[in-house]
Amino acid sequence: MVVDPFSPARCALSPFGSDFGVIGTVLAILLGLFLAGVAIMVLIVSVRFVAVAVGRIIACAGGIVGDLITAVVNLAVAPFSLARALVLLVIGRFREADRSAERFQSRIVEVGMRLWSAVVQRPLRIAGVRVPPRRHSLVPAHGPVGPGAPPPPPLMAHRGAATAPPPFAASPRSTVDPPPWPNPAGFSNSFPGYEIEGRLPSGGSGARLFVAAPEPAKQVLLPGTPSRVVIKSFAIGEGSTLPQIIRESRSLDAAKSLGLVLDHALEPHRFWYAMPHFVGPTLTELVGQRHRALGSSRGLDSRSLRELVSLMADVVENLAKFHRGGLWHKDVKPDNIIVSAGRAHLIDVGLVTPLASTFTLTTHGTEYFRDPEMVRQALRGTKVHQVDGARFDIYSAGAVLYSVLENTFPAHGALSRFERPSPESLRWIVRRAMADYHRRYPTMDEMLADLRFVLMAKSPDAALPAQLPSMRGADPASMLEPRLELNSIAGAAPRAAAGAVRDRDAGGPVRRFASRWCGWGGRSAQTKGACWKSTMWSPWATAAVAVVAIAVGILKSDRGSRSHERNSSGNRAVVHAPAAGESTSRATRRRAESTDLPEGSGPVLVERSLMLSNTIPESAESAAMVAIGKKGWTPIVDDAEALAALATLAGREPEAIQAELARRGYRGLVRLEPRGERVHVRPVSFIAR
Amino acid sequence: MHPITTTFVDRLRNRDESAWFELWETFGPVIRAHFARWGRGAIGPETARDLTQETLAQLAGAIERFDPERGVRFSTWLLSIARHIFGDEVDRRMAGKRGGGRRAFSLDAGPPASSDGVAPDDEYERRIFRAKVMAAIRRVESTSDFLGFQVWQTRVLDGVVGREVAERIGTSEPTVSRHVARIRDRLRGELARTISEYSFTEEESREAERAGLAASDSAFDAAIAEIYRVEAGAPSVSPDGASDSKAWSSIRFPPRGAR
Structure with missing residues (x-):
């Protein structure tokens, strides 16, 4: 077709006409x-x-x-x-x-x-309007929060308001009446996104503790959307020191992954983090109440015993989670356990330490609840990763169980005498937990299995030490996971008992119902008998768990072989993390044997959670610094800020620290940057070969 | 003098912190209890602990001067330091009150006698001896297998009859007897070693004999059980309760050789 260049249609496509059309x-x-x-x-x-x-x-x-x-x-x-x-x-x-x-x-x-x-x-x-709560246990904070407000009365919130029992009455943490808080800088009791409602007695660390309500926009961002949190704040201007701040911040990321810390911020003059808020009595107070109710020398009745041992099982279960997450609490004691809504909660994460930390062990902790072996090791200058910190928590858990049974502290460690009547099996558990470092429960799971066995027994006195899973050499998993088989095989009553175990996580009415009907204060012998029978199904549970373990083992071995392939393929390396239940020292040996991060960069497959000294690198910002030594790697510090802080602490330039590393035979520093499940190895400064 | 004694003093002189911790762990409670008793309720557990720390710090400064060949008991030497520390504390307290400057407590007179009529020094020495026995039991506990030690503890220290112990742990009575005999033998050896380690005179070394620990098996068990019953009973001080690195680690030792 021929188009006439002068036709009207063609004129419409003239330069001007065309431009307007395009612009339009x-x-x-x-x-x-x-x-x-x-x-x-x-x-x-x-x-x-x-x-x-x-x-x-x-x-x-x-x-x-x-x-x-x-x-x-x-x-x-x-x-x-x-x-x-x-x-x-x-x-x-x-x-x-x-x-x-x-x-x-x-x-x-x-x-x-x-x-x-x-x-x-x-x-x-x-409507977004927050009315201050009318709670007598909380008081307005001083300073900007409540200008002109009268000085607060003595405060007992978060840890409950009951009077401590006589043996614990001298504990400064349970009888604190904080003085008016000076606030010269005026910056430390206002936290963006939070409205301060009151403050709590300061702990041994000297940090300020506040009860705060998250603002709606912040609340939806926090895990579990809590209506209240406890904020722990360290301010340089208020007595906190840089080492203290670094120590507190070391395990923050790991603590966040465990839900112990909800939010945190590092600001120029202070560091703070928010934790879940629990209102209720401490275990010290609860134990005192239960013992006082029955007289000083009669011990606990079966109902109180069941209640308190059940709470202990909560504590041990929580600690097992800590250990699986690569952390240990380090300050387990009755004053740090709050009973809220029928469950025991561990508070005070101030001393929480990564099991694989390369820092030197310290003697922090509380006398009588702290393992003397830990003090000995600390005095020898042992590094944290050279011992199994989980075992120190096990000792403390045993000491707490002793205090539950005796309403006093174990003044002579594992040799402490039992003065009040208590079931032999529980005494055995206490002694096993507080035994010598090498002879106590190797893991919290084993202690938990023993406690659960006693809880599920017809009567606490009916459970003999010989029947405890740890004595029978039973797999602790058979006591930790009994519900699958019980639900599918056993009758109604065992199902209720199993439900009691399962619903401990939820703390719901099923748990209360089941524990009431199957517990030691149970109503009918038939039901008790059924509950006792439920423990007889453990062979089934063991068999099922064994099958699962074999399957998992096969899968893991497959992964291991693939890891080996990667390791042998040039500039790729495998970094092993301690497996669950594996002792840190063994993991360290294995790691030293298997790890070889080559010079240059390359992807690293991260198995499970990579615990580099203190933190799991979750983002590029929290990338970890690692010094490559002649025998494997040694984590140095969490991140760049921590490296700078280390330099400040040492009073030396970062270059001087790097020179020191070179003097000690390290080949150089690399930075591990997470990329999803992989970690990118980037050399920062190679010093020498 | 037993060679182990020399080794222990040498370890203390060399500022071996584990040796000092051992001393603190073994004798700290005895000294604390004595301060509390001397104070007659006027000093609390915190002060008692501070004074105990001060005692050990003073001991650290004076260890170079200690000569075991002079035949002075280590415990007596420890007590004399504790007395001076206590006297200083009393002086400090009185200085701030009316009549300050006057000595309110005569160290020469010594602390008051106890209610049972036993001279304080005798009671102190008995406590020191019990502390040595407890230290020996702790050492056996840390080096024995858990089951064996628990059997011995239940049978001997808790006084449960053999048949019942066997039922509890699901074994036979002869097995219980074997465990008990084995631990008893170890304890005898450890006791001799511990007493030698912390004793500097012949008299101290013969204390075990006097306490019935050199007798037959049944008498030995009864003597150990009695010591345990007295020593491991109700706690004498309240727990600290604070999260701290106090107690041991806050002691500041003077430099070696300081006078």
């Missing part, structure tokens, strides 16, 4: 994109708004229901306390009458607080 089209497209962007933004904002609103409404509704139930229960029980107080008053038992009256008062106060929360606080929170 481009503008139209841009406008369209802009409008689409705006629409998407509006949509996102709307969706977020709706999500937040729905979340708040659901949280509010749930909270109101919870508040009302608590209020009704307290209201229903309060008259009984009053009646009891009156009866005791009439018969002349004034002290007990006073206690009952106090209980009545606290129930009425609780009713008022719950109603206030249900009617005012929670509905207003939907």
Whole structure:
């Protein structure tokens, strides 16, 4: 087809006409994109708004229901306390009458607080208005939070308000009445995203502790969307030191992965982190109450014993999680265990240490709950990774169990005498946990298996030491994972018992129901017998676990062979992390034998979690510095900031530190940068060959 | 003097921290208890512990001067240092009160006698001896297999009859007897070693004999059980409760050779 160059149609495509058309089209497209962007933004904002609103409404509704139930229960029980107080008053038992009256008062106060929360606080929170809680246990913080506010009364929150029992009464942590807090700098009690509601007694570290409510925008970002957190703050201007800050920050990433720390920030003059907030008595207080209720020398009744041993199992289970995550707590004691909602929670992560840390062991801890062997090793200058820190926690857990049974501390370690009646099997567990470093439970799982065996027994006294899984040489997993088989094979009562174990994680009504009907204070012999039978299914559990273990072993060996292939393929290397249950020293030996990071860079396959001294590198910002030695690698510090801090501490230039490394025979420094499941090895400064 | 004694003093002189910790672990509770008793309730557990630390720090400064050949008991020497520390503490406290400057407590007179009529020094020496026995038991515990030691502990220290022990651990009575005999033999040896290590005079070395520890097996077991019953009973001090590196590690030793 021939087109006439002068036709009108051709003129419309003239240079000018064509430009306008193109410009118009481009503008139209841009406008369209802009409008689409705006629409998407509006949509996102709307969706977020709706999500937040729905979340708040659901949280509010749930909270109101919870508040009302608590209020009704307290209201229903309060008259009984009053009646009891009156009866005791009439018969002349004034002290007990006073206690009952106090209980009545606290129930009425609780009713008022719950109603206030249900009617005012929670509905207003939907609109984003946060009304300060009417809790007598919390006080407004000084300074910017509550200018002109009167000095706070003695505070006992977070750790409960009950009086400590006589043997523990001297503990400064349970009777702290903090002085007014000077705030010269004015910066340390305001945390972005948090509203301070009160403060708590400072611990032994000297850090400031605050109770804070996350603002809605922050709350949705925190794991578990907690309504309150505890903030621990270290400020240089307020007595905290750089080494202290470094020590506290060392295991932060790992602690976050375990849910112990929710949020943290390192600022020019201070370092702080937020932890979950638990309200309730400490184990010290609870144990004291239970012992006092029965007299000083009668020991615990079966119900109290079941309750407290169950809490101990919680503690041991938590510690097992620590150890699996590559950490040890280092300060396990009754004052650091809070009982909230029927479960025991370990608090105070200030001394939490990575099992594979290359720092020198310190003697920090609490006397009588701290393994003397740890002190000996620390005095010899032993490095943390040269010992198995988990065993020191096991000692402490044994000491805590001793204090549960005796209501006092083990003054003579493993040789401490039992003065009060208690089941032989539990005494055995205490002694096994506090035995010599090489002879105690090798892992928390074994101790947990023994405790659970006693918990599931018909009666605590019926469980003999010879029957404990650790004595029978049973696989602890058969006691840790009994529910699969029990649920599918056994009858209703064993199912309830298994459910009790399973639902310990949730702490729900099933657990309470099952423990009530199958526990030591159980109602019927038939049910007790069924519960006892449930432990007889352990061979099935053992068999099932063995099958799973074999399968996992096959898979692992497959992975291992692939790792070896990578290792032998030139500039690729494998870094092994300690396997679960493996002793650190053994892992260190294996690592030294198997690791060879070549000069230059290359991908490194990370098996499980790579514990480099202190932290799992989760992002490029937290990349780890590693010194390559003649025999494997040695982690130096967490990150660049820590390296700078190390230089500051040593009063030397970073170059001088690098020279020191060279003097000690290290080949150089590399930086490990995470890339998903792989880690990129980048040389930072190679010093010498 | 036993060669081990020389070795131990040498370790102390060489600032071997594990030797000092051993001393602290073994005799610290005895000294603490004595401070608490001398204080008659006027000093709390914290102060008692501070004074104990001070005693060991002073001991560290004076260890160079200690001559075991002079026949002075190590425990007596330790007590004399503790007395001086206690006297200084009393002086410090009185200095801030009315009548300050006057000595309110005569060290020559010694601490008051105990209620049972036994002279304080005798009671102190008995405590020191029990501390040595407990140290020996701890050493046996750390070097024995768990099961064997537990059998011995349950049978001898807790006083449970052999048949019941056998039932509890799911074994036979002869096995229990074998475990008990084995641990007893080890304890006898360890006891001799520990007493030699912490004793500097012949008299101290013969203490074991006097306490019935050189007698027949049953008498030996009874004597050990009695010492354990007295020593490992209710705690004498409250726990610290604080998260700390205090106690041992806060002791500041003077440099070697300081006078």
